Amino acid sequence: MTETTAGATAVKTPKAVDGSLNWLDDRFGSTGFFKRNVKKVFPDHWSFMLGEIALYSFIILLLTGTYLTLWFKPSMIEVVYDGSYQPLKGVQMSEAYASTLDISFDVRGGLLMRQIHHWAALLFVASIMAHMLRVFFTGAYRKPREINWLIGIGMFTLAMVEGLFGYSLPDDLLSGTGLRITQGVAESIPVVGTYIYMFLFGGEFPGTDIVSRMYMLHILLIPGLILGLVTAHMMIMWHQKHTAMPVKHQTETQVYGYPFYPVFMAKTGAYFLFTFGVLALLGAFAQINPVWLFGPYDPGAISSGSQPDFYMGILEGSLRIMPPWEISAWGHTVTLSVLIPALLPLGLVFGGAAAWPFLEQWITGDKRLHHVNDRPRNAPVRTGAGMAMVAFYGILWLAGANDVIAERFHVSLFATTWFFRFAVFLGPLLAYIITKRVCLSLQRRDADTVAHGVESGIILMSPEGGFSEKHEPATPEEKVVLLSKETARGEAPAVDANGIPAPSSKGPIGHLRSRLQRAWTFDDIPVEEGHGHGDGHGNGHGDGNGHGDVSERKNPQQIGH
Amino acid sequence: MTRTGISVKRFTAWRRRPWAGYAVVLAALAAIGVIYAGFSPQTDRAEAANANQAAAQASLENGKELFNKNCASCHGMNGEGVKDKDGRAIAPSLLGVGAASVDFQVSTGRMPAMNPGAQMPRKPPIAAFDTRIEKNYETPEEREEAHERQAEAQQNLDDLITYITSLDPGGPPIPPASAVDPSKGKVALGGKLFRTNCAQCHNFTGQGGALTGGKYAPPLSRDDVTPTQIYEAMLTGPQAMPVFNDSTLTPEEKQAIIAYVVQTREEPNASAAGLGRIGPVSEGLVAWLVGLGMLVLAAMWITAKKPKKLKKS
Structure with a gap:
């Protein structure tokens, strides 16, 4: 390995290292590969690490999960508990539940592993969500990265199913309640529902097959799929290069950052240890899923405050606020009160997320490659739509905990249900409007900063006695960030010079497209240099007060005495 | 606003600190809290x-x-x-x-x-x-x-x-003291009965829960809920609670339930923090706020460190 930096060449490589690397190189030609790749430059931003949390949680999940399989018995044979947890001694339970108790109380390190495994699962999904939001709001899914975005959505879906099967395995009262809902959802599917349910459970609920079936899916099939998708995700990312934030030296054709070896490798290695450390701390100090307190599953029992793990909260919430609608036709019952909450909200979120990159491309007509991220404020419609989705998801998620909210904050349970029924429609709308206004205001401020500089905090008194604040120009670094905003490209004229309508604007679809494009761009505020002092600034854009706001600053500001 | 330039400058300088916004929000919250505490009624x-x-x-x-x-x-x-x-x-x-x-x-x-x-x-x-x-x-x-x-x-x-x-x-x-003594009840039986009869309102660890129309099942997990009170509640069915007379739950079964409630609330959590023992809601909150929060801080810290040697490249 001789392609290290200039300072390091003087050091002679130890023979053991050199020899074995040569050995490998003779067989794989690995030196060439490393030569090309170890110096790969990665841009630096904290939010780029969110996806790595998911990757590292996944590794920890595989390791701790393997440990748990050594003792867990995926069997629903009834046994009488005779372990060291006294309050359940002599109680009949499934072998799955009994072995989970054994892992918790009689296996050395078992409880710690269980808790780390469960915390890692929560963190896995939470970081996937955070990572997805980062990618969405910075527009990092744009061409050429649409496929990787879709792979990400696939992994998110798989992670949810993986989690559901995982927390259902111990066969405790809480997870059994979740399985009962799963059964209800399967049954609610029109025509084939009953067959699907019987096929899944191998007979009537709960039967004796479901735990061993979920176990196979949980430890083999789904992790295998996720692993394959993770590999594809990473290789595509490596090949396409990571997107970067708009900073100085960063351009669409050149990545600015640190080389993989040694800087980024050290950072990401350290970050694995951070993830592991946080999970170990949580596993050691915060109790999670205390199955011994829930008791064994019994179809006749249920607890108040029965919630699924957080990533299923949106389904739980949709189910809770859904009115009891049901259709009976030709001797068949379609239980809309289960079918709609099970399919519609998550379908909207995932379907919408999957379609969005293509929809955006279609509306804006932007077919260019993008390697530099957008600042969220510079794409108000996207940011607004994203926040509307966050509000939609968040409200349904909260609705899943409506009884806990009612109990902890002393409000009526019915009041919370009705609140969420309205909020789920109004919340996203409000979120969109507010977010868009905030984005536009921030754009206006950026335009102002570029044109007039930053308030310096220095107050000047003029000979007449008026006070004004001195403005200093933005630093070059700041300017690069501010000027990263592209002025929205105007709509292509519907009719060209010869009076021939553009093909993209024909027909009802074409009209819709032009309208959407207008909505996307009409209130854009240009952020440009040397464009400030009242020379028609902001003309024709948005609501007039943007205009007035900016041009007023021509005069030194007066502040009160 | 003062006329002396110095204090204006100092004030402006403070105002421009990165934490100034947080400080203002915090101060406002504290003020609201104090005012609320002053106006809220005291029960006793x-x-x-x-x-x-x-x-x-x-x-x-x-x-x-x-x-x-x-x-x-x-x-x-x-x-x-x-x-x-x-x-x-x-x-x-x-x-x-x-x-x-x-x-x-x-x-x-x-x-x-x-x-x-x-x-x-x-x-x-x-x-x-x-x-x-x-x-x-x-x-x-x-x-x-x-x-x-x-x-x-x-x-x-x-x-x-x-x-x-x-x-x-x-x-x-x-009920006489001997009938409510938790040490004489069968805990395992009590747990089973509790899960079938009580947990649906009071939650599996007796943390309480919401009921319809603004009613609620109170927590049984607080120390001041005495065994006698639990027994009396089962006997008399106060407020929204059904009556569990001696033919529904025999005195022995009532004692088992009391034993389970008392033992469960005295049982230490497996880890230092029990997170309220209310199940996945608090766990999800901790995963997001503590887990993801700490890792975001770590990510900010790691990416803020710029290696000096490579800075020029």
């Missing part, structure tokens, strides 16, 4: 004046006086209950409710009620009936006084029960 102050007056007299006489003072305004002068003009009960009749019911309602502080709502909340009993008095004082005189006050409160409660049961004998009596 209003009734405290009654404390000293409810003093000695013969049992029934004292009980009657306590009744007239604390109960009669809603339950009627003879405990017959009061209805509004549409015939809806404002307060139920106390005739034949039994000693267990009175003891439960008064010793948990639910009665005398402060204001009628969907459900009467548990609160510290009014001073006349407050038997949970602090007794570990420094001086013997203070200790003695505390003992006296406790004896007096217990006497008051007994007198009140005597009076109300004298209006119409009947209803379940207060």
Whole structure:
């Protein structure tokens, strides 16, 4: 390995290292590969690490999960508990539940592993969500990265199913309640529902097959799929290069950052240890899923405050606020009160997320490659739509905990249900409007900063006695960030010079497209240099007060005495 | 605004610190908290004046006086209950409710009620009936006084029960101490019964839960919920709770449930933080706020470190 930096060449490589690397190189030609790749430059931003949390949680999940399989018995044979947890001694339970108790109380390190495994699962999904939001709001899914975005959505879906099967395995009262809902959802599917349910459970609920079936899916099939998708995700990312934030030296054709070896490798290695450390701390100090307190599953029992793990909260919430609608036709019952909450909200979120990159491309007509991220404020419609989705998801998620909210904050349970029924429609709308206004205001401020500089905090008194604040120009670094905003490209004229309508604007679809494009761009505020002092600034854009706001600053500001 | 440039400058400089915004928000929140605390009503102050007056007299006489003072305004002068003009009960009749019911309602502080709502909340009993008095004082005189006050409160409660049961004998009596002793109950049986009969409202670890129409199942996990009160609640079915009489749950089964409730709340959590023992809601909150929060801070820290040597490249 001789392609290290200039300072390091003087050091002679130890023979053991050199020899074995040569050995490998003779067989794989690995030196060439490393030569090309170890110096790969990665841009630096904290939010780029969110996806790595998911990757590292996944590794920890595989390791701790393997440990748990050594003792867990995926069997629903009834046994009488005779372990060291006294309050359940002599109680009949499934072998799955009994072995989970054994892992918790009689296996050395078992409880710690269980808790780390469960915390890692929560963190896995939470970081996937955070990572997805980062990618969405910075527009990092744009061409050429649409496929990787879709792979990400696939992994998110798989992670949810993986989690559901995982927390259902111990066969405790809480997870059994979740399985009962799963059964209800399967049954609610029109025509084939009953067959699907019987096929899944191998007979009537709960039967004796479901735990061993979920176990196979949980430890083999789904992790295998996720692993394959993770590999594809990473290789595509490596090949396409990571997107970067708009900073100085960063351009669409050149990545600015640190080389993989040694800087980024050290950072990401350290970050694995951070993830592991946080999970170990949580596993050691915060109790999670205390199955011994829930008791064994019994179809006749249920607890108040029965919630699924957080990533299923949106389904739980949709189910809770859904009115009891049901259709009976030709001797068949379609239980809309289960079918709609099970399919519609998550379908909207995932379907919408999957379609969005293509929809955006279609509306804006932007077919260019993008390697530099957008600042969220510079794409108000996207940011607004994203926040509307966050509000939609968040409200349904909260609705899943409506009884806990009612109990902890002393409000009526019915009041919370009705609140969420309205909020789920109004919340996203409000979120969109507010977010868009905030984005536009921030754009206006950026335009102002570029044109007039930053308030310096220095107050000047003029000979007449008026006070004004001195403005200093933005630093070059700041300017690069501010000027990263592209002025929205105007709509292509519907009719060209010869009076021939553009093909993209024909027909009802074409009209819709032009309208959407207008909505996307009409209130854009240009952020440009040397464009400030009242020379028609902001003309024709948005609501007039943007205009007035900016041009007023021509005069030194007066502040009160 | 001051005219001296220095203080303006200093103020402006403070105002421009990165944390200034957070400081303002924090200060505003603190101010709102203080104002709220000043205006929010206190439960035990209003009734405290009654404390000293409810003093000695013969049992029934004292009980009657306590009744007239604390109960009669809603339950009627003879405990017959009061209805509004549409015939809806404002307060139920106390005739034949039994000693267990009175003891439960008064010793948990639910009665005398402060204001009628969907459900009467548990609160510290009014001073006349407050038997949970602090007794570990420094001086013997203070200790003695505390003992006296406790004896007096217990006497008051007994007198009140005597009076109300004298209006119409009947209803379940207060269970004897041997019937409620948690150490004599079968915990495993209790757990099973608790999960089938109680957990649906009170949650699997007795943390309580929300019910319809603003009602709620109160937490059983607090130390001040005594075994006797749990037994009395099962016997009398206060508020939204159903009655579990001796044919639904035998006395032995009731004792098993009490044993389970008490053992579960005394059982330490497997880890330092139990997260309220309410299941996945608090776990999800911790995963996001603590787990993801700490890792975001770590990510910010890691990416803020710029290696000096490579800075130029």
